[in-house]
Amino acid sequence: MTKKNTRQGDLRKRAEDAVRMRDTAKTLSPDEAQQALYELRVHQIELEMQNEELRRTQADLEASRERYFDLYDLAPVGYFTLSEQGLILEANLKAAEMLGVKRNALVKVPLSRFILPEDQDIYYRYRKQFSAKSGQRCELRLTRNDGAQFWVRLEAAAAEDGEGNPVYRAAMSDITERKQIEEELHKSHDELELRVQERTAELKESEEKYRDLVESVNSIIIRVDAEGRVTFLNEYGQRFFGYSEEEILGKHVIGTIVPADTASGMNVQMLMEYIAKHPERYKENEIQNIRRNGKKVWVSWTVKPFHEGNGVVSGMLAAGNDISERKRLEEQLRQSHKMEAIGTLAGGIAHDFNNMLAVILGNAELALDDTSERDSTRHNLDAIFKAAKRGRDLVKQILTFSRKSEQQQKEQNLTPLIEESFNLLRASIPSTIEMKLALKAKSDVARINEVQFQQIIVNLCANAAHAMRASGGLLEISLENETLHLDDASETRRRYLKLSVRDTGTGMDEDVRKRIFDPFFTTKEPGEGTGMGLAVVYGIVEAHNGLITVHSEPGKGSVFNIFLPKTNGSAPSETQAPEEAALGGDERIMFVDDEDNIVDMTSSMLELLGYKVSWFTEPEAALDAFAKAPLDFDLVITDQTMPKMTGAILAGKLKAIRHDIPVMLCTGYSETVSAVEAKGLGIEGYVMKPLTKRELAEAIRKVLDQGGGDIC
Numbered sequence: 001m002t003k004k005n006t007r008q009g010d011l012r013k014r015a016e017d018a019v020r021m022r023d024t025a026k027t028l029s030p031d032e033a034q035q036a037l038y039e040l041r042v043h044q045i046e047l048e049m050q051n052e053e054l055r056r057t058q059a060d061l062e063a064s065r066e067r068y069f070d071l072y073d074l075a076p077v078g079y080f081t082l083s084e085q086g087l088i089l090e091a092n093l094k095a096a097e098m099l100g101v102k103r104n105a106l107v108k109v110p111l112s113r114f115i116l117p118e119d120q121d122i123y124y125r126y127r128k129q130f131s132a133k134s135g136q137r138c139e140l141r142l143t144r145n146d147g148a149q150f151w152v153r154l155e156a157a158a159a160e161d162g163e164g165n166p167v168y169r170a171a172m173s174d175i176t177e178r179k180q181i182e183e184e185l186h187k188s189h190d191e192l193e194l195r196v197q198e199r200t201a202e203l204k205e206s207e208e209k210y211r212d213l214v215e216s217v218n219s220i221i222i223r224v225d226a227e228g229r230v231t232f233l234n235e236y237g238q239r240f241f242g243y244s245e246e247e248i249l250g251k252h253v254i255g256t257i258v259p260a261d262t263a264s265g266m267n268v269q270m271l272m273e274y275i276a277k278h279p280e281r282y283k284e285n286e287i288q289n290i291r292r293n294g295k296k297v298w299v300s301w302t303v304k305p306f307h308e309g310n311g312v313v314s315g316m317l318a319a320g321n322d323i324s325e326r327k328r329l330e331e332q333l334r335q336s337h338k339m340e341a342i343g344t345l346a347g348g349i350a351h352d353f354n355n356m357l358a359v360i361l362g363n364a365e366l367a368l369d370d371t372s373e374r375d376s377t378r379h380n381l382d383a384i385f386k387a388a389k390r391g392r393d394l395v396k397q398i399l400t401f402s403r404k405s406e407q408q409q410k411e412q413n414l415t416p417l418i419e420e421s422f423n424l425l426r427a428s429i430p431s432t433i434e435m436k437l438a439l440k441a442k443s444d445v446a447r448i449n450e451v452q453f454q455q456i457i458v459n460l461c462a463n464a465a466h467a468m469r470a471s472g473g474l475l476e477i478s479l480e481n482e483t484l485h486l487d488d489a490s491e492t493r494r495r496y497l498k499l500s501v502r503d504t505g506t507g508m509d510e511d512v513r514k515r516i517f518d519p520f521f522t523t524k525e526p527g528e529g530t531g532m533g534l535a536v537v538y539g540i541v542e543a544h545n546g547l548i549t550v551h552s553e554p555g556k557g558s559v560f561n562i563f564l565p566k567t568n569g570s571a572p573s574e575t576q577a578p579e580e581a582a583l584g585g586d587e588r589i590m591f592v593d594d595e596d597n598i599v600d601m602t603s604s605m606l607e608l609l610g611y612k613v614s615w616f617t618e619p620e621a622a623l624d625a626f627a628k629a630p631l632d633f634d635l636v637i638t639d640q641t642m643p644k645m646t647g648a649i650l651a652g653k654l655k656a657i658r659h660d661i662p663v664m665l666c667t668g669y670s671e672t673v674s675a676v677e678a679k680g681l682g683i684e685g686y687v688m689k690p691l692t693k694r695e696l697a698e699a700i701r702k703v704l705d706q707g708g709g710d711i712c
Contacts, residue, residue, distance in 0.1 A: 030524075051281075056109060078173075079094070079171055080111065081167055082367075083165075083167060086111055086678055087108050087110055088107060088109050089107065089167065091103055091106045098150070099144060100145035100146050100148075101144060101145050116149065118141075122139075123138070136155070137155040138177075139154075150176040151176045151179040152174055154171070155173075169417070217452075220240055220320035221320075222237055222317075223315060223317045223322070224253055226269055226314050228252050228269075229253075230252075232352065233249070242293055243256070253427070272316055273313050275305050276307070282301070282303040284300050285300070286301075289320075297324045298322070299321065300320065300321050301316065311347065353391075353691060354395060354688070354689040355598060357388050357689070360388040361385065361389065362692075364381055365385055365692055366608075367381045369608065392690050409413070411445050412446070412447075413566050414446055417453055417454055417457075421457040425461050429461070432468075435474075437476075438480075438481040439478065439479045442481060445566070446566055447544070449540075452544075455537075455540065457499075457501070459534065459536060459537050460534075465503075465507060467505025478498075478502070479497060480494065480500075481497065482498040496546075499561070501559070501560045502557065502559045503559075504556075505558065507555055508550075508552040518610065544565075545565055548560065583694060585610055585700070587612070587635060588635045589612065590636045591606065591616070591637045592619055593642070599615045599617055601638075602696070609696075609700075618646075619638070619645040620644065620645065622636075635700065635703065635704060636654055637663075637664045637666055637668065637685075638665060647665050647666075647667070648665065652681065652682075662685070663682075663698065664700070665685065665686045667688060667689065685703040
């Protein structure tokens with residue numbers, strides 16, 4: 001019993017006592033009567049307050065009931081209260097509207113009256129389950145009072161009315177539109193029906209299909225938690241990185257697939273938060289990863305962070321594709337662009353530089369001819385002459401590296417050339433370095449330029465000797481047959497001759513190895529090398545359609561492998577050299593060059609050789625002189641690069657006047673006319689500056705004695 005009830009009981013007892021006191025008032029004292037009257041008044045006020053509270057509670061209940069019925073009647077779903085026999089006891093306005101009957105008219109009407117006959121069995125089975133299990137649902141068709149049919153979904157739960165009798169609360173939703181769509185889909189083409197079925201199956205088995213998809217793609221799919229630990233890695237990713245599922249799950253990405261050295265100090269959580277703020281920057285993020293065997297690979301990642309309910313990043317899902325091959329091709333392309341840029345530079349300076357060398361070389365040779373063996377200046381002149389020739393060879397190397405020089409190639413046996421180079425090198429390489437030959441190729445014929453091939457050997461061996469100069473070692477040159485697959489997607493096999501130069505020197509790290517073929521890159525001290533040796537080797541190999549690979553580690557030496565395409569033919573047998581042609585003559589020569597110094601020097605050379613020379617520094621003047629007396633000349637020697645008119649254009653105009661005049665084109669370097677193109681223009685001779693007097697004499701005699709038949 002509550003305090004309130006106890007107090008009310010006490011008050012009633014006192015009130016009864018007070019009534020009895022009226023009959024015995026004469027026995028109560030005034031004070032006692034006054035106290036009894038006070039308590040009666042307090043009780044009266046308390047009763048009034050209780051009545052007020054009851055009235056407010058009643059009002060709240062009425063308001064709540066009104067709100068409930070408003071919600072009940074205005075709900076977008078039809079609500080029923082059904083008796084155990086299926087009679088409608090209550091219905092909201094929506095239910096009445098759906099059935100097309102006034103709400104009052106639904107009371108005591110069985111719901112089955114509105115159900116289509118063919119769906120009565122469904123409703124019967126549905127009702128049987130009402131008491132067995134709550135929350136039952138079914139879909140069936142009803143008929144409105146006006147005869148219209150529609151689909152509904154019924155959901156019911158067991159309950160009790162105010163008297164404890166069993167009833168069922170039911171909700172009815174109109175699903176006609178959905179059913180119409182389903183019926184339309186069922187009536188569509190068989191292929192559409194199949195797609196609907198497949199889609200239904202996908203929805204039911206989405207998790208399994210997601211896993212199948214993840215495991216079937218040829219991409220890496222990985223998920224990590226907020227700490228950077230791997231929580232999932234698909235089978236492709238496991239094969240790619242070389243880990244089993246047991247080995248990788250729970251392990252941190254740093255030290256497994258992310259190199260520890262490159263990730264030093266990385267805060268994974270901060271990185272995830274940064275990715276979440278800047279997702280556009282991580283759609284194709286290319287980084288270098290590492291496999292279990294230590295091999296580094298390039299992977300393009302697309303990353304998506306996951307968030308918890310409070311917005312904190314809880315992990316990442318990433319998809320990656322192997323781009324190592326693309327990176328390798330990009331590196332080759334960058335190397336090719338570098339070579340092209342240096343080649344363009346080389347071509348740009350070759351003409352002017354060769355013209356200067358021509359003046360130095362020619363005048364030094366003329367001065368030597370005029371100096372006796374005892375003259376004290378002869379030694380200095382000879383040094384100038386030799387230095388100019390070395391400068392000429394350097395320009396040829398640069399042009400060879402840039403693949404802009406014309407070089408003749410023919411089929412030759414490589415073994416004799418290697419042995420010859422080996423013997424020459426043995427005399428110049430320190431005795432602390434052991435040299436070894438291992439020539440194992442059974443067939444050693446390749447299409448090469450002899451001088452350039454020997455230059456490859458000399459440059460590689462010089463590099464190897466430099467790497468072993470401090471403590472000595474072994475330098476080995478080998479030649480063997482090799483068959484390569486150049487394309488993983490093709491079964492085509494190509495035969496090569498592999499020339500290898502191996503040393504046991506200091507070796508190289510990866511950064512140096514990436515740059516060794518860059519022109520002018522060198523690790524040597526100033527004055528020890530120009531950095532052109534390996535760049536020239538690279539250019540020669542490229543010009544021969546070959547391949548070059550390098551394997552090197554610090555402290556373990558280096559191996560350079562040159563792969564040259566093997567030919568099926570045999571090297572031509574050497575024939576007896578023809579008797580040396582005479583080095584002079586008395587023919588009349590027109591010489592044209594816009595450089596005064598070259599004109600003076602070359603004219604003097606030609607006159608010393610016995611020729612009658614008419615020289616010109618302007619091609620227009622030469623053309624005018626030839627037009628006046630075309631039969632006064634036996635040969636025209638012209639520079640190619642001249643202002644207003646090139647040598648090739650001048651040759652064309654001269655031959656238009658006299659078609660049988662032999663023309664020899666002389667150039668320091670030209671991108672516009674090669675030896676082959678010159679021959680196509682009808683030009684009989686093509687030589688590169690600078691030339692010694694003997695080389696010039698031989699070129700002239702070749703043109704004159706052969707009647708202009710071949711290019712020099």
